[in-house]
Amino acid sequence: xxxxxxxxxxxxxxxxxxxxxxxxxxxxxxxxxxxxxxxxxxxxxxxxxxxxxxxxxxxxxxxxxxxxxxxxxxxxxxxxxxxxxxxxxxxxxxxxxxxxxxxxxxxxxxxxxxxxxxxxxxxxxxxxxxxxxxxxxxxxxxxxxxxxxxxxxxxxxxxxxxxxxxxxxxxxxxxxxxxxxxxxxxxxxxxxxxxxxxxxxxxxxxxxxxxxxxxxxxxxxxxxxxxxxxxxxxxxxxxxxxxxxxxxxxxxxxxxxxxxxxxxxxxxxxxxxxxxxxxxxxxxxxxxxxxxxxxxxxxxxxxxxxxxxxxxxxxxxxxxxxxxxxxxxxxxxxxxxxxxxxxxxxxxxxxxxxxxxxxxx
Ligand SMILES: NC(=O)c1ccc[n+]([C@@H]2O[C@H](COP(=O)([O-])OP(=O)(O)OC[C@H]3O[C@@H](n4cnc5c(N)ncnc54)[C@H](O)[C@@H]3O)[C@@H](O)[C@H]2O)c1
Numbered sequence: 001x002x003x004x005x006x007x008x009x010x011x012x013x014x015x016x017x018x019x020x021x022x023x024x025x026x027x028x029x030x031x032x033x034x035x036x037x038x039x040x041x042x043x044x045x046x047x048x049x050x051x052x053x054x055x056x057x058x059x060x061x062x063x064x065x066x067x068x069x070x071x072x073x074x075x076x077x078x079x080x081x082x083x084x085x086x087x088x089x090x091x092x093x094x095x096x097x098x099x100x101x102x103x104x105x106x107x108x109x110x111x112x113x114x115x116x117x118x119x120x121x122x123x124x125x126x127x128x129x130x131x132x133x134x135x136x137x138x139x140x141x142x143x144x145x146x147x148x149x150x151x152x153x154x155x156x157x158x159x160x161x162x163x164x165x166x167x168x169x170x171x172x173x174x175x176x177x178x179x180x181x182x183x184x185x186x187x188x189x190x191x192x193x194x195x196x197x198x199x200x201x202x203x204x205x206x207x208x209x210x211x212x213x214x215x216x217x218x219x220x221x222x223x224x225x226x227x228x229x230x231x232x233x234x235x236x237x238x239x240x241x242x243x244x245x246x247x248x249x250x251x252x253x254x255x256x257x258x259x260x261x262x263x264x265x266x267x268x269x270x271x272x273x274x275x276x277x278x279x280x281x282x283x284x285x286x287x288x289x290x291x292x293x294x295x296x297x298x299x300x301x302x303x304x305x306x307x308x309x310x311x312x313x314x315x316x317x318x319x320x321x322x323x324x325x326x327x328x329x330x331x332x333x334x335x336x337x338x339x340x341x342x343x344x345x346x347x348x349x350x351x352x353x354x355x356x357x358x359x360x361x
Contacts, residue, residue, distance in 0.1 A: 003034075003038075005065050005088075006041065007312060010042075013302075014301050014302055015300065017320040020327050022323060024042050025047065026055050027042065027055075028050065028055050029050065056080055063326070066080060068090070069170070071095050071168065073093060073103065074095070077089050077093070077103045078103060086115070088118060088322050089103070090117065091119060092177040092352070093348075093349075104345070107342045114322070115342050117345050119185040120311075121149075122337065123317035125275075125309050126274065129291075130267050133277075134190055134258065140260045145192060145256075145258050146239070147240070147241055148244070149242070149244070150250035151247065151251070152248055152250045152251060154204075158209060161210055165219070174221030176356075177352065180241070181348045184348045188344045194241075195229075197229070199355035199356070200359065205218055205246070222244070223243070223246055223247070224242070226351065227240050228240075241351070266288075272310060274291065295308065295313075
């Protein structure tokens with residue numbers, strides 16, 4: 001992910017975001033090959049280190065994007081914040097609830113530091129269109145919400161194990177820790193945190209080859225389906241949150257569907273430029289429409305509206321939102337959708353922890 005952010009930074013000219021110009025002046029990785037990649041590809045980089053402290057203590061660094069395995073989140077994020085550096089961290093923002101609480105306490109002690117979690121899918125034009133529909137209160141009464149994030153490469157039992165399949169590095173949440181904030185970001189932004197839920201977790205492939213080809217335990221949950229109820233403000237509706245590493249044929253499909261009595265909207269990155277939408281009046285025809293949105297991004301880009309938007313565009317947009325908030329403050333951003341907050345990560349940990357308890361009880 002560090003390389004992805006470096007690429008987004010190199011593409012800054014792509015968007016209309018003259019309020020800031022990020023420059024990568026230093027990078028850190030314990031892996032020599034990764035360090036060499038940054039040295040070769042990021043000409044602005046003046047320092048390359050294998051020790052995070054070199055960045056954390058450096059006076060010329062204003063902020064750090066930290067994308068490391070989950071067991072390192074709490075120690076590194078807390079050090080970065082306490083050193084007075086702005087932080088764009090990665091989800092799940094701590095390997096478990098305790099780690100998350102440590103990070104959030106550090107963030108709350110430094111309100112002068114902008115602390116946000118990466119979560120880029122809400123910046124797809126279709127996701128933004130869903131958000132706008134929800135903001136316009138165009139939905140009528142909400143009937144149900146479904147958000148999913150689906151991968152499939154783990155269907156191959158011969159795919160070698162990596163840190164994301166080991167509890168020690170990825171955490172007990174398994175696929176939820178990896179993918180959960182991605183599906184919860186928009187629901188949580190609208191206050192939809194299921195307080196009551198049931199969860200189904202499955203570990204489908206229980207062994208995988210290691211780098212030498214020996215079969216070793218693959219401990220983490222592959223798939224999770226959380227079914228909850230959203231209650232309050234005179235409404236009650238079901239929400240389904242699915243995170244799957246083994247969803248046959250799905251390659252990084254991020255989806256959201258919100259059905260309402262007046263409007264239903266659905267978007268999937270599988271068809272990146274198309275929003276499905278159904279407006280309804282009593283007794284009227286029920287016909288879903290397919291609206292091509294093209295490249296209608298939160299931050300205007302040089303790409304013409306007729307072209308497709310993709311994963312790397314969503315990261316660039318998210319990066320712009322982070323810097324927009326840093327420069328202007330949350331209330332004066334040039335567009336209103338800000339990155340996931342520490343409090344939203346706290347809510348995501350509550351949901352994932354409840355799901356674990358529910359599935360294991
Ligand atoms: N936003 C997204 O779409 C997205 C996608 C994938 C991963 N992630 C998140 O990004 C984070 C990293 O995941 P990844 O897929 O990039 O993992 P990765 O394994 O590809 O990269 C992690 C890097 O961290 C380095 N590293 C490990 N320990 C270190 C240490 N002590 N100091 C410095 N560097 C160290 C590794 O050498 C490696 O290069 C995780 O939190 C993951 O959940 C986010």
